[in-house]
Amino acid sequence: MYKDDYKKLKTVINQLKVKYNFKGLYHFTDFKNLKSIIETGCLKSRAECQNSEIDFLDAANEDVIEHTKRDIKKCVRFYYKEKPPTLYKNEGIKVDNAKPHIPLPVYLLFDYELILLENTVFASCNAASAYVNFGKNFDFFKTMDWDKIFHRGSLHIEDTPLKREIISKRHAELLGLQDISLNYLNKIFFRSKADYKRAINLFGKNDKLEVDASLFNCNNNYIEDYTLEIHKQTHKTIDINLEFNRRNYKNYTHRIIIKDLEPGNIVYDKRIKFTNGTGLKRHGKIKNLPNEQLRFEYYMNDILSVEKTI
Incomplete structure (x- = not known):
């Protein structure tokens, strides 16, 4: 009314x-x-x-x-x-x-x-x-x-x-x-492509979802964007490409957890240490993973920042 x-x-x-x-x-x-x-x-x-x-x-x-x-x-x-x-x-x-x-x-x-x-x-x-x-x-x-x-x-x-x-x-x-x-x-x-991709992964594509960094202050650090390239042979390999908002990512904790979808058992769990580089992009590789559907999770300071089925 x-x-x-x-x-x-x-x-x-x-x-x-x-x-x-x-x-x-x-x-x-x-x-x-x-x-x-x-x-x-x-x-x-x-x-x-x-x-x-x-x-x-x-x-x-x-x-x-x-x-x-x-x-x-x-x-x-x-x-x-x-x-x-x-x-x-x-x-x-x-x-x-x-x-x-x-x-x-x-x-x-x-x-x-x-x-x-x-x-x-x-x-x-x-x-x-x-x-x-x-x-x-x-x-x-x-x-x-x-x-x-x-x-x-x-x-x-x-x-x-x-x-x-x-x-x-x-x-x-x-x-x-x-x-x-x-x-x-x-x-x-x-604020970022990473958050936008995560929303699509969780909720599906929707015209209401949009990236517009100009609306935000974009302070502190976070993952701006990422790509996961999957290679399947006898075992699964993931090429991980991360882009950060700021270069001080060394000052944060980083952790990758990979689980099977059912019943959610952890198949990979590792903390990553970075040295601060001159650029915002970092690359990594994970080999010998089970050749089945998995859940990839990336945590920055224990904040879940990337979440994707691979």
Whole structure:
């Protein structure tokens, strides 16, 4: 059901699309959470996930969440634009896995229609902020500080009241008061080809899956792309080609696990040590594997980063 003034809201949405390149509502999560999201067919709030005992990687800062009001935790939360500042330090696989940590970030882009729904609320800045204002109608929505909400570009400037205000407003949110159906989902954006390939391996090809690194900060390290070349003779050989985001991969742990599909017994398990090279690409080979279908897994700092049936 739509809000009573949904037609007026549509006019503001159209203005945002033209002036700020507004694409829709962004929900930011980790790749680990995709399976449960897709299986349930909807986005659930943090509180509902906990009540339903859904295992999920929490992308939020624990100190912030601890002081967030219970009513906000019951909401499904969206941003109006990509790269909200709070995510800058969280993306990518950290050398020490320090929290808050979003090793394999993913954006779920939802349709503008969420703005029109009766069960959504507008927050003028971060919904957990002491300075936030909430509203549901056209009069509130049209007066939100859109210039600051859609501010793009670097904030590496002197700390001033204006900078703090921009950071706060860039965290403006849309809150869903109930589960949000994936019927409103338009795109799932990945930062790397490796994550995109993994999604296809797990969920099948879908026009909604897309790579767009420009939406991400691309901080820290991760596997940007990979190829696995399979050679079958008496035994199976795999040529492994990896491309990293940064050259400091020596500072991370690396592990390859290969399992048979049924019942999942491990047939190969080895930790790899790299020396930092001048390039981002590394090559390896595994020989004498069983000549049957296997599950290949590559872990970087114990974060599952490549997952493929070979």
